[in-house]
Amino acid sequence: MLLARYQIRNLRRVFEEFERDILLPILLGEIALHNIGAFEHRNPGLPNHDAPAGGAEALEGLGHVPPMRPCNAYSISAATGLPRETVRRKIGRLVELGWIHKEDNGHLYLTERAFAHFGTLMNSRDLPEFLETADRVRRVLND
Template sequence: MRNAAVLLARYQVRSLRRLFEEFERDILLPILLGEIALHNIGALEHGDESDRLAADEAESDSDEVHMSRLRPCNAYSIAAATGLPRETVRRKIGRLVDLGWIRKQQNGHLYLTPRALKHFGTLLCSRDLPEFLETADRVRNLRHDRGRADRDKA
C-alpha cells in the first residue's frame, strides 16, 4: 500500500504543479474553475449530453446556445462548495472572467466558457488522463504482484 500511496502522491503533486503554473501561480483559480465546471456540467454527466456538448461547442460560437446546456451556479454556491470565504471567491471569479475562462451574467450566474471547455478538455485528454491511467495501471500491478506474493506464501 505504501508504494501505491507514493505513486498516487507523485501523480497528484505533478498535477498540482502544472495547475499552479497554468493558472498564474494561483492554486485557488483551478479549484474554483473546477467547481464551476462541475456545477455547470454535473447534470450532463450521466448521459450522452456531455459528449454532445463538447461536439456542439466545436461548431457553435453562440454563448446563448452554450449556456442553455449548462446548469448555472453563483459565487454563493461556489463558496459553499469549496468552503472558501465568499469575498475570496468573488475576487477570484473576477480573475477567471478576466482570463476568459468563465462568463458572469448580470444576475450573477456563472458559466464555463466554450474557450475554457475546449482548452482544458484538450489538456485533460492529452496530458492528464494518460498520466492518470498510467498511474492507475501501476497501482493495479502493485496490488496484483502483492496478491500473487501472498498466494505464494500460503
C-alpha cells in the same frame, strides 16, 4: 508512492497553469461541476435546462455543449468553504482570463475557451498519465 508522485506532478502543473494561484483551479472546477455535473446522473424524465441566451454566446462555435445549470458566487462559496469575497475576486480573474462568463444576474458559466483549453490539456497530458499511473498501481496491488 505512485499516487503521491502523480498528484504532486499534477498539482505543480495546475499551479503553473493558473498563474500560481491554487484557488483558481478549485473555483473553476466547482463552477464546472455545477454547470455540467448534473448531467452525470441525468434523469431522462426531467426537463432539459438549456443554457440561457445570455450565457450561450460564450459557447458559440462548439460542436455539442451539454445544457448547463447556472451557479453563482454564493453557491461556489458554499461548495468550497471559501469566503464569498474571496470567491468573487477570484471569479473576476477567471472572467478576465476568459474561462468563465458572468451574466448580469450573477450566473456563472464555463466558456467555450475553457472547454477547448482544458479539454485539450486533459486529453493530451493528464488523462494518459492518469491511466498509466492507474495501471502501475493495479500491477503493484496484484503482486
